[in-house]
Amino acid sequence: MTLLATLFPLICYFAYNLAIPLVERYRPSLSVIMSMERRRWVANAARRESPFDAILSGNIMSSVSFMASTSALLTLAVFAVFGQLPSLMSALEAISLDRVYAVHDVVVHLIVMLAMFVLAFFSFTLSLRQFNHFCIMLGALDQETRPSEEEIEAVARLNSLGAQNFNSGIRAYYFAVATVAWFAAEWLSIVACLITIGILIHREFFSTAHRLAASAAVLASRKQRAAEE
Template sequence: MTGYWVDIAAVGFFVIEWWVYAITLEHTAYARDSLSARMHVYREIWVRNLLAREARMVDMQIMASLQNGTAFFASTSLIAIGGALALLRATNDALAVLGALPVNLSPSPALWEVKCVGLILIFIYTFFKFAWAYRLFNYVAILFGAMPPASQRDTVEAEAHVMRTTRLFEAAARHFNRGQRAFFFALGYLGWFVSPWVLFVTTGAVVIVTWRRQFASNAWKAMAPATAVRKQDPAA
């Protein structure tokens, strides 16, 4: 058991980093300036502009593309689960390959199976997130179809429908983002199959890359701050 303490510490670091990053991105004031938060403002603008239009076919086509992309990721998650299960079944073959390398990287069969089970659980979580996001996008499409006509856009009912649609839209995007985040961290988790020390490095690399995309990427720089967008939007 003594030899497994590094593995336990590496997995603990992986879980804590994932959890802290998710909490920071979704439940802190710091996240209000993230790329996801800025894009949410444009979702509300989209819904308000949709309310002002009579012809809404283009909006439904865009929504269909969002649904198709989410369905693709959900299907990919199932394929990843199948691949991880195949890796679990091929424990002896995998350990034989690792044992033939110049550097001995082969863990015990039990530890290898634990690693495979962990990877399977991550992909199962990913599938549930994408599947639920797909269903929520379906609900948003229904709300798009139920949008009041443009002639009623100044009514209390229309405003309530806009806010209802925007909140559901944000929830769908939030679950989609969580699924993608799980994919990114699954790539970091693969470092554990090499060494627990590699897991430390790959986990840190995933956090740095995902943080940069949210707060320092070219896409983030291209989007105006949320407050500025709301001031520019005449419907806000």
């Protein structure tokens, strides 16, 4: 039970990332809708000469860079805890949560927490790299001649890949927070992970942001069809 509760957040993280693309085949998530809007962004950026797109890209990269730096700090913090295990064990016993902590179990749990933050770090840094490539490709678009649909699709797809990895890093944070519940009770860690999954599903498929984004995408699609006619 202890090992299952320890590994459960990591299992949920990978399972969620694998399952969501399957669900998106039948119901578009907020991420899918945003990918459509990203394509509109690239198509519009190819027609205008303005620093607006550079400012937007810079703001996005700043956010990703901040999260990547935070992940590195959290990783180092967990490493530091390994050198303070006696103090940690004393602190856990002082909390008096009516359970016995074995050093081996705590070490394994810390390794799982470390893995979550390392996964977040790699996701954020990969996202940052992809957004950097997106900025280069966006700047390379020739505004004197309209880019082809394939070129617009490629640039937008790279933007979406960056967002996908950014979301993956955010999810790692969510499940890492759920691992903290393990120190209170093993079963509470499992419950916290299930609640986290419920929150993520709600935000992706049933949130107010999802409804507003879907409405905006539909209106934009109608406007585009009317302009083409």
